[in-house]
Amino acid sequence: MTPPNQAPVAAGPLIDARAQLAGAVEHLGVSDGVHRMLSISRREMAVSVPLRRDDGSTAVYEGFRVQHNFSRGPAKGGLRFSTAVDLDEVRALAMWMTWKCALVDVPYGGAKGGVSIEPRDHSQAELERVTRRYTSEILPIIGPDVDIPAPDIGTDERTMAWIMDTYSAAVGHTVPGVVTGKPISLGGSLGRASATSRGVAHVALMAMTSRGIDPVGATAAVQGFGKVGRDAARFLSEAGVRVVAVSDVDGAIWAGDGLGITHLGDHADSAGTVAGFDGAESIDPASVLTLDVDVAVPAAVEGVITAANADRIQARILVEGANGPTTNEADAILADKDILVVPDILANAGGVIVSYFEWVQSNQAYQWREREVQERLEERMERAWHAVVDYAGAHRMSYREAATALAVQRVIEAHDLRGLYP
Ligand SMILES: NC(=O)c1ccc[n+]([C@@H]2O[C@H](COP(=O)([O-])OP(=O)(O)OC[C@H]3O[C@@H](n4cnc5c(N)ncnc54)[C@H](O)[C@@H]3O)[C@@H](O)[C@H]2O)c1
Numbered sequence: 001m002t003p004p005n006q007a008p009v010a011a012g013p014l015i016d017a018r019a020q021l022a023g024a025v026e027h028l029g030v031s032d033g034v035h036r037m038l039s040i041s042r043r044e045m046a047v048s049v050p051l052r053r054d055d056g057s058t059a060v061y062e063g064f065r066v067q068h069n070f071s072r073g074p075a076k077g078g079l080r081f082s083t084a085v086d087l088d089e090v091r092a093l094a095m096w097m098t099w100k101c102a103l104v105d106v107p108y109g110g111a112k113g114g115v116s117i118e119p120r121d122h123s124q125a126e127l128e129r130v131t132r133r134y135t136s137e138i139l140p141i142i143g144p145d146v147d148i149p150a151p152d153i154g155t156d157e158r159t160m161a162w163i164m165d166t167y168s169a170a171v172g173h174t175v176p177g178v179v180t181g182k183p184i185s186l187g188g189s190l191g192r193a194s195a196t197s198r199g200v201a202h203v204a205l206m207a208m209t210s211r212g213i214d215p216v217g218a219t220a221a222v223q224g225f226g227k228v229g230r231d232a233a234r235f236l237s238e239a240g241v242r243v244v245a246v247s248d249v250d251g252a253i254w255a256g257d258g259l260g261i262t263h264l265g266d267h268a269d270s271a272g273t274v275a276g277f278d279g280a281e282s283i284d285p286a287s288v289l290t291l292d293v294d295v296a297v298p299a300a301v302e303g304v305i306t307a308a309n310a311d312r313i314q315a316r317i318l319v320e321g322a323n324g325p326t327t328n329e330a331d332a333i334l335a336d337k338d339i340l341v342v343p344d345i346l347a348n349a350g351g352v353i354v355s356y357f358e359w360v361q362s363n364q365a366y367q368w369r370e371r372e373v374q375e376r377l378e379e380r381m382e383r384a385w386h387a388v389v390d391y392a393g394a395h396r397m398s399y400r401e402a403a404t405a406l407a408v409q410r411v412i413e414a415h416d417l418r419g420l421y422p
Helices: 013-028 032-039 087-103 124-141 157-171 195-210 229-238 261-271 285-290 328-336 350-364 370-395 399-418
Strands: 043-052 058-067 075-081 109-115 147-151 219-223 242-248 251-254 281-283 295-298 317-319 340-342
Touching: 013 032, 013 087, 013 328, 013 399, 032 399, 043 087, 043 124, 058 087, 058 124, 058 147, 075 087, 075 157, 075 350, 087 109, 087 350, 087 370, 087 399, 109 124, 109 147, 124 157, 147 157, 147 350, 195 229, 195 295, 195 317, 195 340, 195 350, 195 370, 219 229, 219 285, 229 242, 229 261, 229 295, 242 261, 242 285, 251 285, 281 285, 285 295, 328 340, 340 399, 350 370, 370 399
Parallel strands: 075 109, 075 147, 219 242, 219 295, 295 317, 317 340
Antiparallel strands: 043 058, 058 109, 242 251, 251 281
8 A cells, every 4th residue: 555645756765664564554453544544654844955055155955854653752753964865765764763662662753854965075064054954944843842853874962952052042942852862961861872872782682692692702793883883883892792894884894803893983083984994804895794793783874785685694683773774675585594683673772762861851951870871771672672572472473573563553552542633
């Protein structure tokens, strides 16, 4: 079933997201009407974002904010700056946010935003102007009780500070709860910056244990060395896992004895890329996910494991740090190879969990201790992990199917209890 007014133009994440929903709907026996409601975004906004460049010229970018669902609470989701952004991608990411929030039981619906811009081609001053203009365009549909953005690809805590300031200036008072992933000094939560990575590493360790793999001495490869990949590699390495390969958009490196992640981070800070790190060999970036390792962690962009390379994946466990890294076709191939896939809506949910903690702290103007944040994060990740493992076992389905079914069921329950207005 394809909603006529939101028909995707080509294969891609939206097709996959809707197919995953269709699978859950069939399993749960949901009515056509509710299925249709969950397939279509609740609200979408497309804006043009004009930018006065530092040289005086004008550039114009496309921006989007998509709110997929509000049944369980305000919409929540990241803001992405990337040239790959388009409306269908943002729709898919918003739908996955709805399932993620429901799966880890935070009181939000799903949203996502994006601007089709290459941030590396712009100065900080230009990025500030883009962020403020985009924020002022989407201002009517965001707010601490409506839709709360957070960092994603190409954005960071600085971006969140600009959004918060632009929103606060418009409403006439400071509203820290309008974004999460803020700098600590503006009401950000201790532990938020590394929360997604901490969660990724935590489920990776649980997955290893469940497959009888001792993390100490096990091997891992991580694609992406940004906000998620970098700390995921660090946490895995701190747990005794040998992280033998890492890549970013500019290159990939390998060291059989394991990469020194702290030093690699210092190198990436100064060089702007992992490439050229002393003591590591340069390898083909495309090979990072197909190396013979225990755990592969895609933590960059979607659609990197496809029918074209899935049969070459050798890892025993794939932990999706990124959103949508595995296409549905690839998923079927990995299942045939008995590779355990820990799906994105479970694996990378640490970010939204601590975003929720940050929102609670912002709304209460009270800061929790970092230890408290970490313990609560790990407890929620474990609860979601066990729910997915048990459901998958009981219904003989993959972890992705189980996670999606559990989440869809919770969203439908909230929808049914609230009823349909009018
Ligand atoms: N930041 C969060 O809290 C968060 C939470 C949940 C999920 N995610 C997801 O994690 C993924 C990464 O997000 P991030 O916040 O770390 O972004 P980021 O912009 O901080 O980092 C992205 C990294 O991926 C690399 N990269 C980009 N294209 C690549 C390619 N084709 N091959 C190899 N590396 C490539 C970049 O060089 C960079 O190192 C995204 O899918 C995002 O939606 C992020």
